[in-house]
Amino acid sequence: MTVTSDAADLSRALLPHLEWLRRAGVTLLPAVPGPSSLVPGPEPACANPGPWTEDPSPAAPAAGLDAVRREAEACTKCRLCEGRTTVVFEDGSREAPVMFIGEGPGAEEDRQGLPFVGPAGQLLTRILLAMGLRRDEVYIANIVKCRPPGNRTPEPDEVAACLPYLRAQIAAVRPRAIVLLGSVAARALVGPEVSITRIRGRFTDVDGIPAMPTFHPAYLLRNPGEKRKVWEDVQKVRDLVRSSRPDPLHDPPPPTPPPAPGESGPTVPGAGEGAEAGGAHSATGPEAR
Numbered sequence: 001m002t003v004t005s006d007a008a009d010l011s012r013a014l015l016p017h018l019e020w021l022r023r024a025g026v027t028l029l030p031a032v033p034g035p036s037s038l039v040p041g042p043e044p045a046c047a048n049p050g051p052w053t054e055d056p057s058p059a060a061p062a063a064g065l066d067a068v069r070r071e072a073e074a075c076t077k078c079r080l081c082e083g084r085t086t087v088v089f090e091d092g093s094r095e096a097p098v099m100f101i102g103e104g105p106g107a108e109e110d111r112q113g114l115p116f117v118g119p120a121g122q123l124l125t126r127i128l129l130a131m132g133l134r135r136d137e138v139y140i141a142n143i144v145k146c147r148p149p150g151n152r153t154p155e156p157d158e159v160a161a162c163l164p165y166l167r168a169q170i171a172a173v174r175p176r177a178i179v180l181l182g183s184v185a186a187r188a189l190v191g192p193e194v195s196i197t198r199i200r201g202r203f204t205d206v207d208g209i210p211a212m213p214t215f216h217p218a219y220l221l222r223n224p225g226e227k228r229k230v231w232e233d234v235q236k237v238r239d240l241v242r243s244s245r246p247d248p249l250h251d252p253p254p255p256t257p258p259p260a261p262g263e264s265g266p267t268v269p270g271a272g273e274g275a276e277a278g279g280a281h282s283a284t285g286p287e288a289r
């Protein structure tokens, strides 16, 4: 086989992957330092044949988040695959109006396969309750899907390798607001130089969606005096979601009006009492009132 036909084969193989990244919202690819990218580098020790390596054309997000999840669960794109027990992809509702994005799985998350189930997760659950939301009414994901050893901060190349999965999640869920929990999430999605202390409390833009950077619950466990700031930040998110115009993707249809006097028709219990009180994705709740 000639060099020319090798290059042509490579281009054909890469095109579906690049198209998937584009549809997932990735417009820039990180430059890889070192030797030519045509020279394969060392593979992670956990590299094994899986859907990603067998099929270079991963399913587009439009084909469903389940396909993206399956690809992540077989992923060996970075060294974090080496020590993981499970790939921690998501929790909550894929139709949620609010998406919370953290850093990466800890020990308990790695064991259970769910994000935010350790001590920091329990604090996040309490924050949600204070907002009037249950965990199953929001969508929760992390920047990296596999646990960094010793709970260290994910390296930039690990974040870059994993980010297409999160972009696909954002594109598929399309929440009305995003909450960026901590500096790793803020740097990955707002800019590598940002300081969470400086940008928290003000909405910024992530893929066309209002995103509120705030402190990570794990930081609050170490610095409980900062809880008030996080409460102020999430109140802004709650208010934004409440004031958002009705969205047919997230809001239940309005109740059918009762029949006019003299007309026959089904009786609709509770019609006119307001759909929001029973809406699965309402930001209202007993704690928020």
Ligand code: SF4
Binding pocket: 072, 075, 076, 077, 078, 079, 080, 081, 087, 144, 145, 146, 158, 161, 162
């Ligand atoms: S952290 Fe992300 S990119 Fe790295 S192996 Fe896990 S799923 Fe793949």
